Structures are given as C-alpha cells and as structure tokens.
Amino acid sequence: MSRRLARETALQVLFQRDLTKEPLITAEEVQRWAVEFQVPEASRGFAQELVDGTITHQGEIDQLIASLAQDWTISRMANVDRNVMRLATYEILFRPDIPGRVSLNEAIELAKRFGGEESAKFVNGILDRVVDQKSIGDSLDTEANSSKPLGST
Structure with missing residues (x-):
C-alpha cells in the first residue's frame, strides 16, 4: 500500500x-x-x-498550528505549507496507528516536493513542536492513569 x-x-x-x-x-x-x-x-x-x-478537525488543528507558529497567522502561511501541516497534524493527533515522527518525516518530504525553498524547514519547525506537545500530553495521560488506585475510574 x-x-x-x-x-x-x-x-x-x-x-x-x-x-x-x-x-x-x-x-x-x-x-x-x-x-x-x-x-x-x-x-x-x-x-x-x-x-x-x-x-x-480543521478548527482545532488550525488553532494549534497558529499557537505554535510564532508571528505567523494561518492565513499568512503559504497554501502548500498550511495544508501539509494540517494533514500531518491530523495524523499526529488523531491517528495513533501512525507514529508521530513518521507523520513529521512524510510532511517534510511533501513540503520539499510541493512547497517553496523554505517550506521544509518551516513545516519541520512547527510540526516538531506538535509531536513534542502530543508526546508530553500522552505522558501526562499515562501518569494520571497509572497513579489511580486499581478499580477507580
């Protein structure tokens, strides 16, 4: 496939x-x-x-990207860059069957192929933070669940 x-x-x-x-x-x-x-x-x-x-999930994806893209609004980003990041952010956040780093690397390749000269670097910088935030969130979820006494909900 x-x-x-x-x-x-x-x-x-x-x-x-x-x-x-x-x-x-x-x-x-x-x-x-x-x-x-x-x-x-x-x-x-x-x-x-x-x-x-x-x-x-575009609304929440755009909010996250905008919050991580210092001094950039979603509307100011190049169309290719914006959509590469939306696609990869969807994968990172909502597709647990795909490792975040795989989604990140695939996005960089898409940005190189379809974007401008600086696209890959820009996409990498923002999506790297998305992966890091997701990892931190997953770690906190795991800690919270493991600290509960057995049988509690």
Whole structure:
C-alpha cells in the first residue's frame, strides 16, 4: 500500500479546497485525484480518511498550528505549507496507528516536493513542536492513569 501517494492525493485535495473555499469535499473528488496520481486501490481509502479527518478537525488543528507558529497567522502561511501541516497534524493527533515522527518525516518530504525553498524547514519547525506537545500530553495521560488506585475510574 502506498501511503505516500495517498498523502500526496490528500494534500492536493486539501490544497484545492483551500483555493476554492469549498466547505466539503466529495468522495468522487478524492477518487478523481487518486486516479490522476495512480494511487493503488488499496491506498485510496487512506487518502479519503486523511481528507475527511483533516477537514473534520480543521478548527482545532488550525488553532494549534497558529499557537505554535510564532508571528505567523494561518492565513499568512503559504497554501502548500498550511495544508501539509494540517494533514500531518491530523495524523499526529488523531491517528495513533501512525507514529508521530513518521507523520513529521512524510510532511517534510511533501513540503520539499510541493512547497517553496523554505517550506521544509518551516513545516519541520512547527510540526516538531506538535509531536513534542502530543508526546508530553500522552505522558501526562499515562501518569494520571497509572497513579489511580486499581478499580477507580
């Protein structure tokens, strides 16, 4: 299964959505992009999950990115950079089946391929903080759960 092609497809769909200001993306639109990128059938569902999840959680994702991007608003960021970070942040926060560092590395590769000269560095700087915050949050959750007496809720 080619997750990289699925991520590229999801990025293209999210980029297009950002340009057109369309609130929703249909499954047919994702399929059209997947066919264009020759995404294997087995990976198309993953592309759809990434698009749907990123759109569903976009408000909180944008808030987090904006809070970590010193002196940058979401609207001032390059369209590619913004959508690469949205996609990766969705994976980091809401896809526990994907290690955060994998999502980070994939995002850097997308930024290198589709973004500007400084995109990879910019994306890396912000997403590294997203991964760190998620790790801290997970550690605190684990500590809180392990400190409870057995049988308590």
